[in-house]
Amino acid sequence: MKEFAQSPSVLVYENFVRVYFCSRQAPTADGQYRSFLSFIDLDRVDLLRILDVCSAPVLGLGACGTFDEFGTNPISVIRDVEEVRVYYAGWTRCESVPFNGAIGVATSRDDGRTFVRVGAGPVLPYSPDEPFLLGSPRIRKFDGRWHLWYVAGKKWLKTGDKPEPVYKIRMASSDDGFNWVKLGVDLIEDVLGVHECQACPDVVFRDGKYHMFFSYRHSHNYKGKAGGYRIGYASSYDMVNWTRKDEVAGMHVSEDGWDSEMVNYPHVFEVDGETYMLYQGNEMGRSGIGLAKLHSLQDWAEL
Numbered sequence: 001m002k003e004f005a006q007s008p009s010v011l012v013y014e015n016f017v018r019v020y021f022c023s024r025q026a027p028t029a030d031g032q033y034r035s036f037l038s039f040i041d042l043d044r045v046d047l048l049r050i051l052d053v054c055s056a057p058v059l060g061l062g063a064c065g066t067f068d069e070f071g072t073n074p075i076s077v078i079r080d081v082e083e084v085r086v087y088y089a090g091w092t093r094c095e096s097v098p099f100n101g102a103i104g105v106a107t108s109r110d111d112g113r114t115f116v117r118v119g120a121g122p123v124l125p126y127s128p129d130e131p132f133l134l135g136s137p138r139i140r141k142f143d144g145r146w147h148l149w150y151v152a153g154k155k156w157l158k159t160g161d162k163p164e165p166v167y168k169i170r171m172a173s174s175d176d177g178f179n180w181v182k183l184g185v186d187l188i189e190d191v192l193g194v195h196e197c198q199a200c201p202d203v204v205f206r207d208g209k210y211h212m213f214f215s216y217r218h219s220h221n222y223k224g225k226a227g228g229y230r231i232g233y234a235s236s237y238d239m240v241n242w243t244r245k246d247e248v249a250g251m252h253v254s255e256d257g258w259d260s261e262m263v264n265y266p267h268v269f270e271v272d273g274e275t276y277m278l279y280q281g282n283e284m285g286r287s288g289i290g291l292a293k294l295h296s297l298q299d300w301a302e303l
Contacts, residue, residue, distance in 0.1 A: 001038060002026040006285035007074030007200065008278035009138075010269050011084065011112055016041045016051055017271060018112060019278065020058075020086065021289055022073035034061065035071035035091065037115070044271060047291060059086065059106050059115040067092050067102045067122050074200055074265060076139045077112070084112040085177065087148065089135035090122060097156050097163045101133040102126060103148070105178065124150065124172060124180055132156070133165060136200045138267075139177075146174040147239065149187075149201040149212075157195065157219055166219055169198045171239065187242050188214065188234055195219040199229070200265040203239070206300035210236045213249060213277065215264035223283060225253065229264030231279065235303050248303055251277065251292060258287040 001023040008021045020039045027033050036057035043049040062068035068090025075088040086108070089101045102122035106115035124134055132153025140147050151167040169187045172180040190196040201214040212234045218227035233249035234242040254260045259281035267278045275294035281287045 003033075004035070004285050005038075005288045006035075006280050007076075007265050008280065008289045009075055009077045009267050010278065011077055011079055012269065012271055013041075013044070016044050017047060017269075018042075019289070020075055020077050020112075022071075022075060022285075024071075032093070033071065035073040036061070037072050037075055037086065037088065039112075047271070047276070054113075058108075058113060059088075059117075062090060062104075062117075063120065066090070066120050067100075067125075068104055069093075070099075072104075074136050076137050076267075078139045078141065079112075080141070080177070082109070084108040084115075085139070086115055087123075087137040087139045089137060097165070099133070101135040103134050103137045103150060118178065123178055124148065124182075127182070129184060130170075130182070133167065135167070136169075136265075138200060138202045140203050141177075142205060142239075146177040147203070148172045148174070148180060149203055151199055151201075159220060164219055165197070166195050167197055167199065169201045169214060183240065185240075187240070188212075188232075189242075189244055191232075191244070191246065192216065192218055197222070198232075200267075202267050204268050208237070209300065209303070210239050211268075211300065211303065212236070212242065213251075213266040213268055215266065216246075217262075217264075225261040228253075228262030228282075229284070231263050231266050233303075245303065250294070251279065258282055259290055 006022040037059040041052040071091035072088040103124035105123045106117045130152040136151040138149045154166045156163040172182045199215040215229045217229040221227040231251040232246040234244040236242045261282040277292040
């Protein structure tokens with residue numbers, strides 16, 4: 001937990017809310033990072049009060065040569081009967097591009113304190129129609145069926161320093177959460193041009209509609225305020241056809257401080273009748289994660 005707090009995702013317990021997130025050790029001499037799964041527990045009555053901090057990573061990194069040898073990030077957790085699952089993007093390092101990724105899953109039988117992989121390989125790998133990185137998984141279960149929103153790389157753009165990926169939001173569905181059928185299409189239209197990058201789409205169902213909160217940014221110069229991540233919004237009746245309306249997302253960068261340059265990787269959840277959003281701030285979470293509470297909004301059905 002030397003640097004970063006990224007990709008928050010929660011489980012709600014009787015007396016506390018557990019926030020899972022990704023943190024990193026200090027970089028090695030050549031500037032390389034490794035990312036680990038961590039958690040903190042928040043008082044359910046006062047979500048600004050931290051009750052506990054995990055003392056070790058709750059999921060180790062993959063073995064030599066595996067898809068998640070160098071990191072697990074982003075992540076998404078879900079409770080299923082007696083087990084807890086975490087879906088995560090695994091990092092591997094490459095030569096022609098900085099990294100590649102695929103989506104893995106691990107399960108917990110001790111109520112989410114530690115996790116064990118279901119296997120050494122990814123549960124959602126690259127494929128002929130999705131040949132580049134996969135990542136940003138967000139898992140939800142609606143009407144007994146599993147749905148996984150994720151991003152698929154479209155191309156790598158060559159820049160002055162290093163190649164940069166372009167990725168779009170997609171979806172896969174499953175009866176068991178392990179064997180997936182990909183929809184195979186990009187879900188959200190671009191507003192920043194064909195090289196817009198989209199990430200971490202979190203979907204909730206309210207008043208007869210599906211509501212997606214996601215991140216989007218420019219493909220270049222995105223580590224500062226000008227091209228950095230913002231939070232967007234889209235709605236759908238069928239999870240396939242989405243109408244984008246970023247103006248009602250409700251979250252913007254602050255005037256100054258830790259989230260004044262970007263807000264991104266949103267996760268929406270409900271506790272005791274209130275709706276909250278966790279998100280990460282400047283430099284893709286180097287400055288940490290924050291909590292927002294839904295203050296006022298049109299009826300969900302009107303969005």
